[in-house]
Amino acid sequence: MNKKIGFAAGLLLAVIVLVALALVFSPSLSEEQAFNRTIEVSGSGIVKTTPDEAHVMIAVVSEALTAQDAAAMNSENMTNVFAALKKAGISDVKTRQYSITPIYEWVEEVTLEGKKQKSVIVGYRATNLIEVVSKPEDAGKAIDAAVSGGANRIDSISFQLSEALQEKAYSDALRKAVNNAQSKADVVAGEMGIVSIYPVKISVEDFYLPVYRITAPMEAAPMPAPTPITPSEVEVSASVRIVYAF
Secondary structure: OHHHHHHHHHHHHHHHHHHHHHHHHOOOHHHHHHHHOEEEEEEEEEEEEOOOEEEEEEEEEEEEOOHHHHHHHHHHHHHHHHHHHHHOOOOEEEEEEEEEEEEEEEEEEEEOOEEEEEEEEEEEEEEEEEEEEEOHHHHHHHHHHHHHHOOOEEEEEEEEOOHHHHHHHHHHHHHHHHHHHHHHHHHHHHHOOOOOOEEEEEEEOOOEOOOEEEOOOEEOOOOOOOOOOOOOOEEEEEEEEEEEEO
């Protein structure tokens, strides 16, 4: 009899321990409900703005019989370009590339084995590539000044947002994205009869800052009239993903 009572008591104690462990290590009903009772939405926002920077890639290319002469000629022409840009009020100028390369030409020579083609160096080419940054409305003036100073190649023109304008435009787009996500969640909650919701997870997606670029290289020539250049309006976008619990 005592053995049966002891066994029953031990069994009861084991059950109590198992129940206690289950309560400790298992999530409560409210936690399980909170985990499953969510609404996940994405939101996007777009802001249109006009670029406030023009980036013009301008080159001076000089050719001569010797590398020294090509370099000297290029240096003189580039000095004139810098002076012309400064006179036009353009001060943000950076050197992006400088090179001196041989110029080859194929010639025919007669040998004991017959006629053969070979390449020979007939001169040298010095190239100095600079980047000029100005206001978009001054891009044409910068090009004209550089050409008048001796620049003979325009590689590209791109319109970009300055760092300050980037931050402002993206912040505005991000606010629109958050409001867009909130509106979607409110509609879903209202249709489902959910009284209140609150965010439990927010993810900000990558964004893209556009650059409007004219990449076709062109030979520069003196302009009879100022070069008109106007940037197009660009779009800055942002997106978010938000999980709401109820």
